[in-house]
Amino acid sequence: MSLEVSSYQQGSDHQVASSRRSASSRRAWGRALRTIIMLTLALIWFIPAFGLFITSLRPQSDIATSGWWRIFAVPRFTFENYSIVLGSHNFSTNFLNSFIITIPSTILPIALGALAAYALACMNFRGRNFVFFSVIAILVLPLQTTWVPVLRMQSRFHMTGSWISIWLAHTAYGLPFAIFLLRTFFAELPKELLEAARIDGHSEFSIFCKIVIPLSVPAIASLGIFQFVWVWNDLMNALVLLQNPKKFPLTVALQGLLGQYGSEWNLLASGAFVSMSIPLVVFFLLQRYFVRGLTAGAVKG
Amino acid sequence: MKVKRDSIQGWLFLAPALILLVAYLVYPCLSTLKMSFYGGQGFSPKRFVGFANYARLLGGGDSLFLNLKWPPSGALINNILWILFFAGGTVVIGLAIAVLADGLRLEKIFKSLIFLPMIISATAASVIFRFLYSPDPHIGLLNAFISSISPGKKPIPWLGSTDIVNIALIGAGIWIWTGLSMTVLSAAYKSLDREILEAAKVDGASSWTCFWRISLPMLEDQIVFVAITMIINSLKLVDLVLVMTGGGPMGSSRTIGFSFYWEVFNNNLVGYGSAIAMILLILLIPFMVFQVRRIKAQESYQ
Missing domain, CATH: 1.10.3720.10 (MetI-like)
Known part of the structure; x- marks a missing residue:
């Protein structure tokens, strides 16, 4: 394996430089794409628990009449449930x-x-x-x-x-x-x-x-x-x-x-x-x- | 002389643990094996029935455990679904996160969020998912979301339909357990030899090729380990099923581990339930052997 690695490191400087440039822009795009995918997954994981948490802080009458995702329209909180x-x-x-x-x-x-x-x-x-x-x-x-x-x-x-x-x-x-x-x-x-x-x-x-x-x-x-x-x-x-x-x-x-x-x-x-x-x-x-x-x-x- | 003294001392150090292990695990397991050959109601079944409990369970006599008529169903079949989709899902998603999140600026936060369900109880997770799956349009986010994109559509009874309930439960299971798979596989991925990956990239291999040809084969051991851990978890599973559906509707979401609980503690059929526990144990024995071999190999490696 070490032999192969050293052979990769050879080759003209020119080639390496240009391939590095395109590789680094490709990598930046990849990074952005990976961040977007991970943000989506993290949201999917977070939302179910977050919804229940918001609900635990809402008055009972609000819970029965509107979904927790409407909390931004009806921001009323209480510790009464606890x-x-x-x-x-x-x-x-x-x-x-x-x-x-x-x-x-x-x-x-x-x-x-x-x-x-x-x-x-x-x-x-x-x-x-x-x-x-x-x-x-x-x-x-x-x-x-x-x-x-x-x-x-x-x-x-x-x-x-x-x-x-x-x-x-x-x-x-x-x-x-x-x-x-x-x-x-x-x-x-x-x-x-x-x-x-x-x-x-x-x-x-x-x-x-x-x-x-x-x-x-x-x-x-x-x-x-x-x-x-x-x-x-x-x-x-x-x-x-x-x-x-x-x-x-x-x-x-x-x-x-x-x-x-x-x-x-x-x-x-x-x-x-x-x-x-x-x-x-x-x-x-x-x-x-x-x-x-x-x-x-x-x-x- | 020294060896003999060592030996007595060694067993003295072991004694308290061994007494408890024998009293709470080894002896009860043998006692359950014996009970599995008895029938009738009550906590000390007296009527010897031979293999009748096993014959009924495995011969299709209990359609909630194993229904052999097409399409096959029952707890045993549900566990196959769990193995395919739960073990498969946690491994695939956990591996994807391990690789995709690696080196991102927000990696730690992403991984903490996905790990979080691992530290709460299955009971609390069940409340979270019964809430998410609720058919009530003011409660269940999933149904609210579906009706907002296609108005007029009837809410989907995620936990109330015999066709969907298992997949809905498995979804909750994946939500809970992916954190474990991600943690193990991420640690393994980070310990891979970076030089090989860098070298392949310099040589023009795409990330995609690198993953399939280099990373994945090198992660094989850890992937197998995680998959087996998840299979063991799904076979033993009781709490999530008990709290989310009670095995319903109409017994359609039972798993083997749950069936034991239900027959013994709800139907008072201790002998019959014991036979289910033994079937569960027999299914787990290959994994027991796998674990012992794995640890043995690690020992001789050291």
Whole structure:
């Protein structure tokens, strides 16, 4: 390949100059065309969400009588929809529930996953490869194959409807991805560092806590943000496994609102944006980490 | 001696994770396999029926799962549509964006906008699309747009017609998931060897030729990876279907993952639903093997 490249670079200066000139004008046109196509696509992607957002800020009477795209003709805005949804529809309770569910369900799989990933990446024992590749296979396992027996187990251990039931489920379901991501990261840490610490007489647990974890903060941040958003957005596990309406998170509440008041768009729109608020904030503050966590193993779920 | 101590310590580090994985994933999966051979209503089906659930599902006995009469329909066929148009759509559009947006001044903003749906819940995305698809002329932008270009035309019931509903759902799916495909393929495209592309351009190859002859073949691995991720997603899919259509109208938008949910939690047919979950698992096994092989290859490469 390098031979071909060098042969391209030869040829008379004259030829190269003229071909460059036409190429650069062609490139400018191409750039303009690409910008137009991308602007169109970006608009197509933006408009559906933007329309709902505008609707969430319009008075109910306006929503029923004119489309949101007429907002420029009838510019009237209100926060009333948000106060109704957060107040009389208990979305503030659901909001709190989402946090109560999500925070432990983010910390636990990272902690347990990091321990397991350390064993798989940094310790040498028989069976570790088998465990690792089983974890990769489990990443693809559909949760549909687990829900009914998990429900039965929850009732046998009297956990039905408790916070701990949903925390443990999210932890278990989050573990394969956590182990996969962290093991990949731990495996790239310099081996000499760990060996030196071992020779100095440090225990495995202290190497894990004092060396491996501090060096892995970026990976843990990516994983944490990804797991947080994934649990926050989860509908199915909460709907199936958390058999207690008082503890439902925002996603389940929003789904209920859609079933009950399928055409009260003022409530649906503001409810949807309440549920989106936290992921949106996380995204805008920590976009880089989130994208990294997501692309590291796009197979979760 | 050291190896033995290492071994005990290793398993101790693994223990908490392994206990949860076995309790919540491995054992339940085996238990569901066993239940798939039982029939009847209720949460602990007692009547052993052998392969009857599978025979009914795959033999055309349940037209909402697999209708073998022409034209074929049902959840299994819908999933083929999802694989073709959803996996195909996200890969093609994601790749197009990765290539077209590359190097533009507004690249970051374009890509952030298209990525945004990835971070909201499927429930919220469903609200957005039920709003967009609404037949009410004051609510649904699509129908308002259509009636503004051809006045007098009846609004299209995007989610209410058995012919269009799957494509409408797939459209929402593409809106959600293209961001992922774009991100993976854009990173891969940016890491391509620029010298080769520049050299081909100096030699007079058009951008079009460069893309088809050079970039595309070099992106093959990542394209396959993204396509398989999307196929896995579409097979497991429940929430989008549940919130947008509840599988309707008349069961016409069911997917395999949704059918499981409906039979178990709506119709209380746990054994029958378990057989659907097992069919889903069997369909996913080739992708499981693919993922394990892919990771194994990466490991030996390092």
